[in-house]
Amino acid sequence: MPTNLKIMKKLPFLSLIAVFMSLFGGTSLFGQKAYVSFTGGYGMSMSSQNLYNLGFYNYTSDNNSFTEEQVYVSLGKGLNFGGALGYMFTKNISAELGFSYLMGGKSYAKDTYTDGITENTISANMFRIMPSVVIFSGMEGINPYARFGMVIGTASTVFDVNSNVDNEIFDGRLVMNGGLAIGLNAGVGALYKLSDKISLFGELNMINLSHAPTKGEITKLNMNGTNLLPDMTTNEREIEFVDVVTIDYDTPTSDSEPNQALKQKLPFGSIGFNIGLRIDL
Secondary structure (H helix, E strand, O other): OOOOHHHHHHHHHHHHHHHHHHHOOOOOOOEEEEEEEEEEEEEEEOOOOEEEOOOOOEEEEEEOOEEEEEOEEEEOOOEEEEEEEEEEEEEEEEEEEEEEEEOOOOOEEEEEEOOOOEEEEEEEEEEEEEEEEEEEOOOOEEEEEEEEEEEEEEEEEEEEEEEHHHHHHEEEEEEEEEEOOEEEEEEEEEEEEEEOEEEEEEEEEEEEEEEEEEEEEEEEEEEOOEOHHHHHHHHHHHEEEEEEOOOOOOOOOOOOOOOOEEOEEEEEEEEEEEEEEEOOO
């Protein structure tokens, strides 16, 4: 076969190699580089839902009637801060491994009776790992970008109940944790170079996530100033959240084993704004 014909037959393959090298191997064109970033911001509730099964709703009663009102909650609202390790494959594409800690804001519900009131509060903290791909426009000066990735998190949710009804003062706390949450995150933002190595960025970020705790424990239970925890059994104090609960009246659960209850997915969706600093290595 003539040499020029062989070269022509190889042109599609050679073109593919050239494109691949320009995207991922062309250090002379774009300069591969690693970077670290530090960020902080605030997220507002998104994809909120009711927690009726936890008794988290507004309730009002009098002598002749009562009213129930839904309270919609997302435990993903609140302050967050963290950082990321990233690597630029080209001037347009990077991969990041992000870490974020959520200090969740509190949500409130209230029960009002003719002889007193009960206040319910729920909030959560969560540690999140966020692997993502970032697509940059490559523009000079202000460099817009879009981010797509996953969220893997572990949370601790605190449910407080405080009441004063008929001069009986009650104070309790349930802590729920265990299990992994897996969801999605996305964002759009812009990077602005302050120097050759340091850039400032702002980002609108969205997280779609829920978490189903696998265990719970009553960590505080006071009645009129008396601590009731020492007299409680493990079965009264601890909860194992499962997908299926079976009750056998002939073989009741031992006092030394946790009580079982159905799992409930708690919402951790949010939408918010983050600002941060990126340092090229």
